[in-house]
Structure formats: structure tokens, C-alpha cells
Amino acid sequence: MPLTGLQIFKLLPNTNCRKCGYPTCLAFAMKLAAGRESLEKCPDASPEARAALGAASAPPIRGVTIGRGERAVTVGEETVFFRHEKTFVRRPGLFRILDPRGLSAAECGALLNDWLGVSIARAGETFRVDGVAIVEAPGAPEAASAAARRGFPVAVLAATPEGAASIAEPIKDQRPLIVPPAGAAPAAYFALAARLGVPLVVAGADLAGLASAAAAASSAGVGDILLEPPGADLRSLHHSLSAIRRGALDRVHPGLGHPVFLRAGRGEFEKAVLGITKFASVLAIEDHGGETWLPLWTLRQNIYTDPQKPLQMEPGVYPLGEPDSRSPLLMTTNFSLTYFIVSTEVEASGVAAHLAVVDAEGLSVLTAWSAGKLSGDRVAKSLRQTGAVDRVSHRTLIIPGYASPISGELEDAMGDGWRVIVGPQEASDIAPFFRDVWEPMRAR
Ligand code: SF4
Incomplete structure (x- = not known):
């Protein structure tokens, strides 16, 4: 405590x-x-x-890392039951299940390349396949090695200790997670994970059995443990997930202070949703394609966004359409919602433009100005640092209407013959502004 x-x-x-x-x-x-x-x-x-x-x-839930390098997935180290108490620290790793049965090595490689290429930007986060869970079957060692070579963290969905060893041992330096089958005798898996120095999933028929299994694995030399919660249906699983988190935070049993592993088979979409909302740290999910993943990634993003930190865009210059040096240059702040509203309206206008995003600590334009985070000097400095001033030849900057109080000081700070034009307050007025103000001005 x-x-x-x-x-x-x-x-x-x-x-x-x-x-x-x-x-x-x-x-x-x-x-x-x-x-x-x-x-x-x-x-x-x-x-x-x-x-x-x-x-x-020390955090009541131990941290565990699966994989190595830039794509490694670290989970655990949570300190609260509800996000609003502080924040959730580690978002769950969503692993895609790969069953190599019936697939050639080339087909496995092509599938992994497809998954490696997944990259979807949403509100400041890039969605991608976090890891690959390999089913023990003919071709599994080769598939696991191919996944590890591509940088994926790997989970081994074992059927036998010998099979798990043949898959995990060649990639042990990549810290694969070994997942024994339901109901397996644990001793051989304890020995394997301890020998290879890799993380292991333990299970139990009830919470007391689960905590005892984790303690036994630890005594057998397994350093990194994940818990697979008991629960034959969603209701009892929900109870188990909540009780594990509560028991870990209250430190009622050291065996509960580990991250949680969950597998969601084909058609078990609700189970995956329950896992994301109720503290699962690694989920191995069988799926039919992108329609499974987009809602899960989005749900995870909504839950694991720190409520104390506004979603922020990276400061920089974003091309909207295919702008050139004669296109308008607009400025806004790095609050993600502001960026998306402005960029959507600019794109809808059909006018290609440069959108300069200035660091205002993730605040919207009016809030940033009110809080003193949007001064002329600050904006001018950011426009120079990000290279926004070099994108256009007309030396005209359009600022949001809510930033009009800084227009004079900004023009002074920009110097070099720059003009600052006050644009509309509402993003929905950007298209009329282009038509009625920008185009006539450019034509003169
Ligand atoms: S340095 Fe240590 S002893 Fe000195 S005031 Fe701070 S807490 Fe007290």
C-alpha cells in the first residue's frame, strides 16, 4: 500500500x-x-x-515486456481501477492470431507483410498490429521466426511443452510470450519459461488457484508472468477481470500483481471488447479483417487516452490537397480536435492549402490565447522552426478569428514583409472565406 x-x-x-x-x-x-x-x-x-x-x-502490477526494439509491447504498471482516478499507464497490446495450418511459408510471409504495412493515423495515434500470436501447428516455428524477423512481438499459443519449445527457443532473445493451452499441467511450461527467460501465461480454475499458480511460477524461476483469468461466460469473466485488478491494487495476494492475458477466438468480439474495457493487458484476437480491428483500436484509444493530457498534433506544416507556393497558408493550434475540424473544412472547400500547426500545449485557439500560450512571438518562432515561412511566396498568413488579438504583434514578430490576415472564427466559414476574401485578394 x-x-x-x-x-x-x-x-x-x-x-x-x-x-x-x-x-x-x-x-x-x-x-x-x-x-x-x-x-x-x-x-x-x-x-x-x-x-x-x-x-x-513499486507499482502493484508488475511491468512485463514482450518482444524487443521499437515494436516491443510493455504492459502492467497500472495503479488505478478507474481512469479518472489518475490515468491508465499501458494500453493493451492487441495481437493478431496466425494459424499456419494450410499456409505455405511464402503465404505466411505475405500475410505478415500485410500486417506490417497496417498503419492508420487517428487523432494523434497510429494504429497498427501490435503483435502476432502463433498457433502451435506444422510451420509454426518458421512463422514465429518470420514474425520476429519483421519486428513483431510474438505470443506462442502452445498445445504441448515440446511444441512451445520448438517455436519459442529459436526466438527466445526476442522475448516471446508462452501461452499454455487451457487445463495444461503447468510444471513443464514453468521449466521452459524459466530456462528461456521469457514471459509465461498462467491460469487457474478460480482466482485463488490463479494467484497460487502465479506464485508457483515465480518460485520456479519465471520472472515475467501474465494471468489468464477464469470465466466460462462474459459475466463471470467480467467479475474475474475486475477482481484481479482490485486484488492487485489492494495487494491482497502477490500472485495477482501481474498483467492479464486474454484470448478471443473467432466470433468472440464481445470478449475482446470486455478485455479492453476491463484491464486485459495482452489480447490474442482471431479475426476476419479490418472491420474487427478498427472499432477495437478506436475503443482502446478512447479508454487509454490520458484525460489529463489533451490529444495533440505534432507541430509542423501539413499539406491539405496538393498545395504550392501560391496556396494559402493557415495557422492553428495543436489541439487534435481543432486540427481535424479545420483540416476537414479546408479539404471540403476544394482549395489546396498549407496548415501550420503551432505548439499551444494541446489547447484550442481561444483557450490557448486566453492562457497566454498563443503570443505573436511564439507563433512566429514556431512558423520559422517548422519551415512554414518557406512554403509560400506571397508572405501572407491567415490566422483564426479567435486569434485576432495577436495579429498586430504577430505581424511585427514575423517581419520581412509578412502580412497577417484574420480569418473566420468558425471553421465552417473557411470555404466562404477562401471564395470571398482569399481569391479576390490573390487576383489583385
Ligand atoms: S533534505 Fe531531507 S532532512 Fe533535509 S529538509 Fe529535506 S527531507 Fe528533511
């Missing part, structure tokens, strides 16, 4: 020496309790205090 401020205070030297930057040990303890400071700032903290605080601040 996390320590309270007063409990932490009792562990500190209580000399009020101020070396940590705070006037008293109590003030520092309160910041530590809120997770806003590190004990490293107190040079006089005793080893006992460090040990106690270290244990208390």
Missing part, C-alpha cells in the same frame, strides 16, 4: 535542513506521498527509509 505523507515524514531525518529544496521535512514528505518528488533529493535519508519507500512505491 502507498504510504501517507505522515508515514513518510516519520521515516525522514526531521532536521528541516532544506537540502531537498523544501522548507521542512513535512513539506517534502507530502510531495513524496503525492508522487511528485523523488527521495533522491534528500541526501540524508537512511537506508531503512529508502527500502520502505522503495517497496511502497
